[in-house]
Amino acid sequence: MGATLELKHLRKAFGRKVVLDDVNLDVKPGQSLVIIGGSGTGKSVSLKCAIGLMTPTSGQVLVDGTDLHAADKETRDELQSSFGMLFQGGALFDSLRIWENVGFRLIYANNMKRKQAREAAIEALGRVGMGEDVADLYPNELSGGMQKRVSLARAIVAKPKILFFDEPTTGLDPIMADVIDKLIVEQVKDLGAAAISITHDMVSARKIADEVAMLYEGKIIWRGPVDKLDDPGNDYVDQFVHGKSEGPIKIAAKV
Amino acid sequence: MTMTHAVFTPFALLGRLTLGVFAALGGPVLFAGQGLKAAFTPRWYLTELMKQLVRVGYLSLPVVGLTALFTGAALALNIYTGGARFNAERFVPDIVALGITRELGPVIASLMLAGRVSAAMAAEIGAMRATEQIDAMRTLSVDPFRYLVAPRLLAAVITLPILVAIADILGIYGGYLVSTRTLGFDGPIYIKNTWNFLTNWDVISGLIKAAVFGFLIALMGCYHGYKARGGAQGVGLAATLAVVTAAILIFAANYVLTTLFSGAG
Ligand SMILES: Nc1ncnc2c1ncn2[C@@H]1O[C@H](COP(=O)(O)OP(=O)(O)OP(=O)(O)O)[C@@H](O)[C@H]1O
Ligand SMILES: [Mg+2]
Numbered sequence: 001m002g003a004t005l006e007l008k009h010l011r012k013a014f015g016r017k018v019v020l021d022d023v024n025l026d027v028k029p030g031q032s033l034v035i036i037g038g039s040g041t042g043k044s045v046s047l048k049c050a051i052g053l054m055t056p057t058s059g060q061v062l063v064d065g066t067d068l069h070a071a072d073k074e075t076r077d078e079l080q081s082s083f084g085m086l087f088q089g090g091a092l093f094d095s096l097r098i099w100e101n102v103g104f105r106l107i108y109a110n111n112m113k114r115k116q117a118r119e120a121a122i123e124a125l126g127r128v129g130m131g132e133d134v135a136d137l138y139p140n141e142l143s144g145g146m147q148k149r150v151s152l153a154r155a156i157v158a159k160p161k162i163l164f165f166d167e168p169t170t171g172l173d174p175i176m177a178d179v180i181d182k183l184i185v186e187q188v189k190d191l192g193a194a195a196i197s198i199t200h201d202m203v204s205a206r207k208i209a210d211e212v213a214m215l216y217e218g219k220i221i222w223r224g225p226v227d228k229l230d231d232p233g234n235d236y237v238d239q240f241v242h243g244k245s246e247g248p249i250k251i252a253a254k255v
Numbered sequence: 256m257t258m259t260h261a262v263f264t265p266f267a268l269l270g271r272l273t274l275g276v277f278a279a280l281g282g283p284v285l286f287a288g289q290g291l292k293a294a295f296t297p298r299w300y301l302t303e304l305m306k307q308l309v310r311v312g313y314l315s316l317p318v319v320g321l322t323a324l325f326t327g328a329a330l331a332l333n334i335y336t337g338g339a340r341f342n343a344e345r346f347v348p349d350i351v352a353l354g355i356t357r358e359l360g361p362v363i364a365s366l367m368l369a370g371r372v373s374a375a376m377a378a379e380i381g382a383m384r385a386t387e388q389i390d391a392m393r394t395l396s397v398d399p400f401r402y403l404v405a406p407r408l409l410a411a412v413i414t415l416p417i418l419v420a421i422a423d424i425l426g427i428y429g430g431y432l433v434s435t436r437t438l439g440f441d442g443p444i445y446i447k448n449t450w451n452f453l454t455n456w457d458v459i460s461g462l463i464k465a466a467v468f469g470f471l472i473a474l475m476g477c478y479h480g481y482k483a484r485g486g487a488q489g490v491g492l493a494a495t496l497a498v499v500t501a502a503i504l505i506f507a508a509n510y511v512l513t514t515l516f517s518g519a520g
Binding site (some may be wrong): 024045048051052053080081083084085087088091092093094105108109154 | 300379383386387388390391393394395396397402489
């Protein structure tokens with residue numbers, strides 16, 4: 001079963017630059033939430049705060065009601081062991097074989113024997129549609145799409161309660177993107193996990209989301225079910241979803 | 256918002272300055288503390304340690320051996336030339352042995368490793384940082400200090416004394432070669448002189464230095480890699496910083512240790 005994740009009044013500033021101002025979100029087991037928003041609005045930063053890679057300036061990240069960042073180290077390790085994350089760039093360990101990548105947590109955190117870990121890794125690879133033949137290759141011997149799938153297998157191998165996906169389909173061809181989207185939906189359903197995904201890809205967002213939230217200027221300005229996306233009743237969301245350069249969101253031409 | 260900024264600006268500035276100084280000194284110290292804690296408490300990743308022992312130790316043998324050999328040879332020539340001015344040529348074996356074991360063996364081997372090992376560590380860990388592999392490791396509940404930093408620190412501290420012991424032998428052998436082949440020394444007498452002159456402490460103090468230098472080499476490699484920012488450029492900078500800071504720290508630590516040892520020896 002999954003766990004409930006809540007972000008409460010999350011604020012993150014780098015020096016004087018406020019990236020997240022007041023972010024409030026929650027996801028329940030079996031639910032898939034997609035965060036959309038322009039480049040550099042802090043989507044990745046909010047995921048990194050939620051998973052514990054970054055410490056928020058203030059606010060809370062609650063996992064089944066326990067504050068991740070206020071908890072002692074043991075509790076935090078315990079909570080984090082039920083997370084799985086797919087990184088924007090895949091982030092596979094390039095010095096390790098594919099099966100060692102997938103089984104990394106099992107070998108090095110859970111003390112599983114290598115033989116067993118290999119079996120579990122191959123099983124997880126199977127779940128993302130990859131065969132045993134890739135198990136002994138290295139990440140740089142695979143295409144970008146295959147690396148994403150391996151990364152997905154690595155995120156789900158220990159049956160996490162909360163899944164984080166940072167732009168799972170960016171840079172993939174539409175067919176591979178569809179494969180990944182389906183895999184994500186399947187995993188959320190199979191594991192009953194709570195999932196938060198980030199994407200710029202509206203096609204993908206419609207496939208994986210139960211609900212969509214839009215991040216703009218450090219706040220969640222809209223949240224609604226995925227079928228409301230075409231008629232959100234919010235000019236910002238409307239502009240973003242339909243990719244118009246005209247509207248309330250101003251993109252600075254000069255950076 | 257604007258008000259608070261106006262009120263706190265001088266404090267913020269002072270704060271940032273203090274933080275800056277602490278970051279420059281405190282960063283590596285805190286990092287070393289975390290690294291040592293990971294190195295001396297379970298759990299250990301022995302396969303990683305083995306990998307590093309091979310990389311740091313075994314693969315450095317040719318470089319260290321060759322530099323030691325040539326250094327010993329050059330040292331013998333210089334001491335002979337200098338000694339000739341006082342009619343003290345016969346001290347060549349003694350001074351070569353002393354110079355190599357106490358000073359040149361540890362320093363030169365460590366400098367070679369600063370170039371070879373620090374840079375490689377910084378580049379590898381920096382690239383892992385840039386491609387989010389370190390973040391990924393943390394989300395997989397594996398502490399990068401245990402998996403990446405501790406094995407490198409331990410490997411360097413273990414192998415440097417061994418490498419320096421080999422450098423000592425080859426350095427002395429370099430001096431022996433030059434002395435017997437071109438300076439007219441008698442081989443058995445040269446060896447006997449060296450053996451009688453050297454004390455245990457000459458050798459041991461050099462090996463202690465080596466362990467300390469090894470720690471500094473691995474520490475700078477790991478630290479600068481871990482703190483690398485940005486892409487390829489950041490990784491390149493990390494490698495450069497690792498080599499430069501490791502080399503400077505080796506010289507500084509060498510002076511401090513020599514001062515301490517000169518009281519003890
Ligand atoms: N470690 C950091 N230090 C300083 N600033 C940072 C750091 N990480 C992110 N930022 C800043 O925070 C802002 C948000 O970054 P983030 O990566 O979350 O954007 P994003 O919404 O994920 O964008 P994209 O869609 O392009 O991935 C950016 O302006 C970025 O420069
Ligand atoms: Mg991002």
